[in-house]
Amino acid sequence: MADDTSASETSQNGHQDGDRPDALTRLDETTDALMVLRDSFTDEEPLDTALQRLADTASRALPDADAVSVSLVDLAQPRTAAFTNARLVEVDEKQYSADRGPCLEAGRTLQVVRAVVGEHVDEWPEFEAAAADHSIRAYLSVPVLLPSLQSAEQVHLGSLNIYSYTAAAFDPFDEGLMRLFTMTASATIAGAHRWQRAKDHISGLEQALVSRAVIDQAKGVLMVVHSCTADEAFSMLVQRSQHDNVKLRDVAKALLDSVTRS
Template sequence: MADETRTFPPSPDHPDDDRPDLVERLDETTEALAVLRDALTGEEDLNEALQRLAETAAKAIVDADAVTVSVLKLDQTHTAAATDQLLVEVDEKQYSADRGPCLEAARTLTAVRAVVGEHLNEWPEFETAAAAHGIRAYLSVPVVLPASERSEAQHVGSLNIYSRTAAAFDPFDESLMRLFTTAASATITSAQRWQRSRKHIQYLEQALESRAVIEQAKGALMAAYECTADKAFTMLVERSQRENVKLRQVAVTLLQTVTRSGEPGNG
């Protein structure tokens, strides 16, 4: 399979001299990656970041008619981003059949190029779905998060490129796609880090809000019963345990009662 993915013979469908030269293609990819870098603020969720990645790759890679991003999570594979939703079916047929170039790239951690019509026995589900959508070539490149001090390198998905030209993609396209998978790794890492930070901030905000409500409820009890702060807190805790309700909710209910009793006509 490895040799096959790197054999790109000329085809009447797409003569080699019709393709931009290597320097031009590299410049276009470099520019696209710069745009991607500037656009990724680190404050997007993972799916939004991967969608932006797919759209950028589709613009930069010659012959790319569409791009999807497959993500592995808990042994389940799904398409997290796509520039053409109709073509997601081609990937989903591979997931359900548990075979195809997308999964081959994931399992071997190498780029896999497939020409539709040449793998009928090997990947019939992929072949049927791709042909139905007019796809003639498909390139899948694995996305791997680099190793860190806390974890080993982790395969998280694949970047999949569709083309309606049988001779699409050559070894240089594969090299360019590796640049995008490197960007994808950074994108995923950034999005995951931001999501963890956002959740942590939300927990802190909730804790501070709960603390403020509880302190207000304690103040109301201290004023009503002329007791200490410790005694007021004990009263809240005892009611929470007796009613099997969270302490914050007990405090909210108490404050609502105090507010209503202080309204005109309730005195």
């Protein structure tokens, strides 16, 4: 990371404050980044891999983007799923723990949120402190929306967060470019999202089948030992599970393990 002096004068991409590329150049850079993103996606890859590719590509789309992260906020606990600078993840994590900040604001309003560090101390004190600690001077959060298969509405996945050491970074034109960037990328991200959900669903089914097999084997042991019916054996397992506050599968596995050891 650049020191405080260089960070305040020059962005990582080499642009002086007030010496920004013109709109056509910025549009070309964003278009090139989108083409790279489109060509690099595959039909089957983990969601985090796709989001990391999104972060890497977005960091090249804007001249003042010194680092990028992607927050997943469609979960009970938000998390940073991708980043180009591990040290700056703390800026997002402080927002998660405080339940406020531009990253979460972008998700709640579904609007692009630009924050100039120093201007939101009362509104987002945790974000302000963390950003200042890392010499961040401007921060842009763009909601990532995916097309829904069930309705015409879009599904909010998270936020694309862009950090800059340049206070004058991210004007309204950049905000529009990043909105276009995430909208165009959403189709390819949606493929990874569906693949991940399908994979998780299959893993859950496989785990359920394994659990069922273990429980059935334990029931068989109890039926032999106690000369009882399958329902009675199952009731014994349930009672032990409730008494010990242990999952039914774990009770059944412990029983099988004890039989094997004896």
